Amino acid sequence: MFLKGKTALITGSTSGIGLAYAKAFAAEGAAVMINGFGDADAIEAERAGLTETSGAGALYDPADMTKPGEIARMVARCHAELGGPDIVVNNAGIQFVSPVTEFPKDKWDAIIAINLTSAFHVMQAAIPHMRVKRWGRIISTASAHSLVASPNKAAYVAAKHGLAGLSKSVALETATDGITVNCISPGYVWTPLVENQIPDTMKARGLTREQVINDVLLAAQPTKQFVTPEEVAAFALFLCRDEAASITGANLTADGGWTAA
Numbered sequence: 065m066f067l068k069g070k071t072a073l074i075t076g077s078t079s080g081i082g083l084a085y086a087k088a089f090a091a092e093g094a095a096v097m098i099n100g101f102g103d104a105d106a107i108e109a110e111r112a113g114l115t116e117t118s119g120a121g122a123l124y125d126p127a128d129m130t131k132p133g134e135i136a137r138m139v140a141r142c143h144a145e146l147g148g149p150d151i152v153v154n155n156a157g158i159q160f161v162s163p164v165t166e167f168p169k170d171k172w173d174a175i176i177a178i179n180l181t182s183a184f185h186v187m188q189a190a191i192p193h194m195r196v197k198r199w200g201r202i203i204s205t206a207s208a209h210s211l212v213a214s215p216n217k218a219a220y221v222a223a224k225h226g227l228a229g230l231s232k233s234v235a236l237e238t239a240t241d242g243i244t245v246n247c248i249s250p251g252y253v254w255t256p257l258v259e260n261q262i263p264d265t266m267k268a269r270g271l272t273r274e275q276v277i278n279d280v281l282l283a284a285q286p287t288k289q290f291v292t293p294e295e296v297a298a299f300a301l302f303l304c305r306d307e308a309a310s311i312t313g314a315n316l317t318a319d320g321g322w323t324a325a
């Protein structure tokens with residue numbers, strides 16, 4: 065329970081990788097604030113489970129990551145009701161697949177806002193609290209797409225490259241404050257985000273579902289296996305250890321060898 069006494073705030077944690085982070089932090093005794101959209105009863109069940117696991121409290125905040133005011137209020141509420149935040153994970157993210165010439169402008173704006181700009185707002189609100197304690201961990205779920213591109217994902221690739229750059233810059237600004245700032249960049253993880261892009265990729269490339277899974281998604285991944293949310297969460301837990309104090313400004317892959325190719 066090495067995170068007893070710490071509070072972790074994870075954006076986009078009602079599902080997928082974010083929920084795995086919340087479970088991993090709670091299992092180490094951290095109080096957690098989860099965030100994201102979804103069925104109210106299902107979210108409440110997850111929140112109650114997290115409270116039981118951590119023994120230190122779990123709250124849900126519905127802040128929309130496209131709304132700076134709601135993000136600031138969420139961080140302030142976390143500080144007031146749970147303390148910290150000592151650990152923040154910028155994880156909320158969406159995807160949209162389309163050729164750039166037809167890419168809907170509102171989808172571009174939403175992806176940049178949720179996958180990139182929200183991390184700026186979270187960091188701006190959370191860092192002052194971390195500086196007071198001279199300890200903090202900021203982790204952003206970037207992606208293999210923060211390092212390499214794929215066609216038809218202009219907004220996602222732009223946002224994730226931006227997130228990697230933002231993290232490096234903030235790592236330098238906080239380097240003497242006991243705060244580390246890193247990205248974890250997974251390859252394909254089997255979550256609703258990946259499942260939901262299959263129909264659009266089928267349409268964009270004229271492929272069957274099986275062809276998208278094997279020839280588009282897993283084609284990029286030398287291991288031919290999806291990364292699991294639990295593997296990504298275990299990586300984040302390590303970054304929260306004191307032994308990881310010198311790891312900052314890094315973009316760390318967990319991509320089955322994708323970006324080695």
Ligand code: NAD
Nearest residue numbers: 076077078079080081100101128129157207252253255257
């Ligand atoms: P997911 O769809 O399971 O989870 C996304 C989460 O973000 C959900 O909790 C959702 O409610 C939340 N969210 C979406 N829009 C939001 C908004 N406006 N405000 C607040 N919350 C919002 O997807 P996931 O695969 O678990 O993705 C999590 C992160 O991991 C994303 O940033 C994604 O880009 C990144 N990632 C995923 C993969 C993958 O293969 N699944 C690979 C690399 C990186």
